[in-house]
Amino acid sequence: MNIEALIASSIDGLMLGFVFGLMAMGLTLIFGVMKVINLGHGPFIVMGMFAILVMSQLGINPYLGLAIIVLLGLLTGIVVYFVAVHRVINAPELTTLLATFSVNMILIGALTIIFSTSPRGLDLELPSFRAGTITVLGTRLVAVLVAIAVTIALYTFLYRTRTGKSIRAVANNRGAAELMGINSTWILALSFGIGTLLAMISGGLLATLFSFTVLSGGGLEVKSFVIVVLGGLGNPTGALFGGIIIGLLESITTIFIPVSWVPVFEFVVFVLILLFRPTGLFGAR
Amino acid sequence: MKTLSSPFIWIILVVVGGASLLPVLTNSVSLREDMFLMLMLVILASSINIIMGYTGYVSFGHIVFFGLGGYLAFFLMKEFQVHFVLAALVGGVGASLIAFLMGIPVLRLRGAYFALATIGINEAFRAFFTNFDLFGGSVGMFFNFAVYDAYGGAKSAGQFAYYAMVVLALATIATSFIIKKSKFGLGLMAIREDQDASMVLGINPVRLKVLTYTISAFFPAVAGALFFFKNGLIEPAPAFELHRSIEALVMVMLGGFGTVTGPIVGAVVYERLRGFLITNPTLSSAHLVIAGVMLLLIVLFVTAGVIGWVRQRVPALRRYLE
Numbered sequence: 001m002n003i004e005a006l007i008a009s010s011i012d013g014l015m016l017g018f019v020f021g022l023m024a025m026g027l028t029l030i031f032g033v034m035k036v037i038n039l040g041h042g043p044f045i046v047m048g049m050f051a052i053l054v055m056s057q058l059g060i061n062p063y064l065g066l067a068i069i070v071l072l073g074l075l076t077g078i079v080v081y082f083v084a085v086h087r088v089i090n091a092p093e094l095t096t097l098l099a100t101f102s103v104n105m106i107l108i109g110a111l112t113i114i115f116s117t118s119p120r121g122l123d124l125e126l127p128s129f130r131a132g133t134i135t136v137l138g139t140r141l142v143a144v145l146v147a148i149a150v151t152i153a154l155y156t157f158l159y160r161t162r163t164g165k166s167i168r169a170v171a172n173n174r175g176a177a178e179l180m181g182i183n184s185t186w187i188l189a190l191s192f193g194i195g196t197l198l199a200m201i202s203g204g205l206l207a208t209l210f211s212f213t214v215l216s217g218g219g220l221e222v223k224s225f226v227i228v229v230l231g232g233l234g235n236p237t238g239a240l241f242g243g244i245i246i247g248l249l250e251s252i253t254t255i256f257i258p259v260s261w262v263p264v265f266e267f268v269v270f271v272l273i274l275l276f277r278p279t280g281l282f283g284a285r
Numbered sequence: 286m287k288t289l290s291s292p293f294i295w296i297i298l299v300v301v302g303g304a305s306l307l308p309v310l311t312n313s314v315s316l317r318e319d320m321f322l323m324l325m326l327v328i329l330a331s332s333i334n335i336i337m338g339y340t341g342y343v344s345f346g347h348i349v350f351f352g353l354g355g356y357l358a359f360f361l362m363k364e365f366q367v368h369f370v371l372a373a374l375v376g377g378v379g380a381s382l383i384a385f386l387m388g389i390p391v392l393r394l395r396g397a398y399f400a401l402a403t404i405g406i407n408e409a410f411r412a413f414f415t416n417f418d419l420f421g422g423s424v425g426m427f428f429n430f431a432v433y434d435a436y437g438g439a440k441s442a443g444q445f446a447y448y449a450m451v452v453l454a455l456a457t458i459a460t461s462f463i464i465k466k467s468k469f470g471l472g473l474m475a476i477r478e479d480q481d482a483s484m485v486l487g488i489n490p491v492r493l494k495v496l497t498y499t500i501s502a503f504f505p506a507v508a509g510a511l512f513f514f515k516n517g518l519i520e521p522a523p524a525f526e527l528h529r530s531i532e533a534l535v536m537v538m539l540g541g542f543g544t545v546t547g548p549i550v551g552a553v554v555y556e557r558l559r560g561f562l563i564t565n566p567t568l569s570s571a572h573l574v575i576a577g578v579m580l581l582l583i584v585l586f587v588t589a590g591v592i593g594w595v596r597q598r599v600p601a602l603r604r605y606l607e
């Protein structure tokens with residue numbers, strides 16, 4: 001067991017963790033604001049991947065494409081909110097679970113018709129950085145920087161702008177927020193849009209790192225659940241740390257145990273945290 | 286038993302039983318295959334309805350019991366040549382026991398947390414069985430054809446499995462009805478409406494919920510055992526397929542949440558519809574989109590499902606249609 005392998009895989013895991021964290025942040029934001037578990041999260045991630053793919057085929061630089069994805073994601077989320085979620089926003093959780101699941105079916109069905117389920121990948125070459133025996137891929141480094149930038153932007157928005165403060169007010173107490181003159185319908189729609197755009201950006205970043213198919217979303221969605229629970233449902237900062245923990249766990253544990261055992265460990269921890277620390281590892285917010 | 290004197294349940298059982306005899310009478314193998322799958326879905330949907338429809342606990346990963354029962358029974362049949370009926374029952378009891386042990390901690394969770402936990406449990410078991418070499422690991426287990434010799438060859442083994450599935454489906458429906466009509470079932474529905482208020486009325490929610498979870502784990506587990514016995518092959522991915530679990534939830538919603546007939550109607554309609562869409566040349570590529578749109582429309586506008594809608598519209602039927 002050499003120390004260099006450990007460092008290399010830690011760096012790898014840490015970088016991947018930021019992207020995972022960003023991915024889960026969208027899910028946790030939506031839950032935090034409207035108590036909806038969005039089962040359409042996976043397809044949103046996949047939409048981000050394919051949006052980048054299409055744009056790079058059109059000759060648009062993938063990283064420039066991310067800016068377009070922000071708008072696309074916001075719009076998609078707001079439309080989905082009004083079509084599928086708004087009518088059942090106060091219904092029991094089963095109803096919203098099934099409503100978002102139907103969105104999942106529709107999107108995956110439509111994407112399958114357009115793109116089929118064959119694996120895709122981006123042809124992206126960036127210089128990599130080398131220090132001794134440790135190599136850091138350029139694509140990963142850029143992905144981390146984008147993830148950090150988006151996180152900072154999200155926090156600035158939530159804490160420094162009036163609309164952001166309204167979102168936090170609605171998350172805290174919708175009734176009271178309405179009494180303060182906040183139009184909760186638009187705030188909920190906007191929050192859903194932001195959750196969606198976060199999922200799509202993370203999908204776009206993941207597309208620059210790995211090959212993907214229309215069906216990649218399922219596994220990533222379940223991974224997002226694990227991360228979100230780890231960090232506490234509804235807590236975006238927690239999701240970022242949860243993502244880093246999962247990223248590190250997945251890369252470091254593979255040195256000690258076979259890769260296929262990692263999910264067993266992950267899901268057992270997931271259930272245990274739900275049982276004993278339902279507010280997540282980092283306590284209540 | 287007084288509950289079983291109701292004509293309603295006998296009508297349902299006769300209808301389902303009669304439909305199950307059709308493939309036998311017409312001697313059609315393809316019809317029998319269709320019915321086998323349909324009955325399995327009725328069992329899955331009905332047993333999810335027992336925990337979800339009556340108690341309000343959304344067991345998202347209920348398919349875990351299908352996989353557990355399937356694996357336990359398959360192992361017994363393959364390694365010890367246990368008769369499939371006995372193996373299926375052992376699988377069912379084993380899965381129930383696991384449900385009992387897991388239920389005690391997990392059923393303390395409410396709402397979304399419970400739903401997420403059941404997903405986690407299913408994924409954990411799937412990941413575990415992918416690595417568990419005794420049960421074949423990621424490639425799973427398959428039968429030597431000699432296993433079927435004890436039943437007079439693979440063909441008649443398939444027939445036996447079918448009859449067993451029919452009996453199991455009838456038992457599931459009867460259990461669902463008996464629970465709904467009993468004092469026990471009333472307690473469950475009180476928990477569904479308001480758990481804290483039900484405790485004030487002297488109901489012990491933990492005991493009722495855990496018992497219900499245990500019961501609702503038995504039927505899918507036996508169904509899994511029968512399915513994989515007939516299949517001759519068991520692998521982690523199809524045994525613990527989360528998607529199938531969600532489809533069963535859709536069937537319950539389609540037919541009518543918390544009713545006895547609802548899951549049956551839902552399973553039949555959903556399966557027929559999917560079959561129609563997939564085989565239709567113009568619609569087959571869009572089948573997922575169409576099914577999704579229909580689900581969305583039902584969730585948004587007909588929340589009570591088919592049976593619930595009929596009950597709302599025709600008050601005269603409420604006394605009879607459960």
